Amino acid sequence: GQNIDQPTEMTATEGAIVQINCTYQTSGFNGLFWYQQHAGEAPTFLSYNVLDGLEEKGRFSSFLSRSKGYSYLLLKELQMKDSASYLCAVRDGGNTPLVFGKGTRLSVIA
Amino acid sequence: KAGVTQTPRYLIKTRGQQVTLSCSPISGHRSVSWYQQTPGQGLQFLFEYFSETQRNKGNFPGRFSGRQFSNSRSEMNVSTLELGDSALYLCASSLQVSDEKLFFGSGTQLSVL
Numbered sequence: 015g016q017n018i019d020q021p022t023e024m025t026a027t028e029g030a031i032v033q034i035n036c037t038y039q040t041s042g043f044n045g046l047f048w049y050q051q052h053a054g055e056a057p058t059f060l061s062y063n064v065l066d067g068l069e070e071k072g073r074f075s076s077f078l079s080r081s082k083g084y085s086y087l088l089l090k091e092l093q094m095k096d097s098a099s100y101l102c103a104v105r106d107g108g109n110t111p112l113v114f115g116k117g118t119r120l121s122v123i124a
Numbered sequence: 125k126a127g128v129t130q131t132p133r134y135l136i137k138t139r140g141q142q143v144t145l146s147c148s149p150i151s152g153h154r155s156v157s158w159y160q161q162t163p164g165q166g167l168q169f170l171f172e173y174f175s176e177t178q179r180n181k182g183n184f185p186g187r188f189s190g191r192q193f194s195n196s197r198s199e200m201n202v203s204t205l206e207l208g209d210s211a212l213y214l215c216a217s218s219l220q221v222s223d224e225k226l227f228f229g230s231g232t233q234l235s236v237l
Contacts, residue, residue, distance in 0.1 A: 045224065047224075049228075054230075055230060056127075056128070056214070056228040056229055056230045056231065057167075057214070057226075057228045058228070059225045059226065059227070062225070101166070101167065103167075109179065109180070109221050111157060111169045111180045111182070112169070112226065113169065114159075114167035114168075115166060116164075116165065116166035117166050117167075
């Protein structure tokens, strides 16, 4: 089976750094994705990791450890507009659909 | 370039009715996936279509069905609606099956009373 776990809610302060963790157990592995979803809006793609290590893209970075079944999304210099749900998703095969975790709702407070 | 368009945006139905949701992918995208999103379960995969053929199917009952037309537009149908079908139905498109990046529409919010 497939299992993807991430915290349900997190709160962080404007200007700070927050790390959102995701652990997964899948039969295979063909990539890990992070999406951002603001309330009432469509999820939007943030990052994609298929090899171990850190991928940096502006204020957002994503890390992957395949041996540990673990990823995190790092958000730096938090802004109020970063308040959203962050969805971790895994593809376990070549032509299989994305399997999503339940999402982490991040609240950024002043 | 227009994004993924889903219609209608909101829908209210009663138990036992059936419903059809529509999705127009980004121009040039040939793969369309459907997901059900609920607060308790998150996004759950329904099905994926490419070139009018269903390529993958999730673990939903046969009341949930879909199709894709030659212009890549897709529809999904839910028959004999149940209260538990109340959810946000999201459509996503990509160039190919299992592409790195999915582009999501804003969804259809279905309420079953």
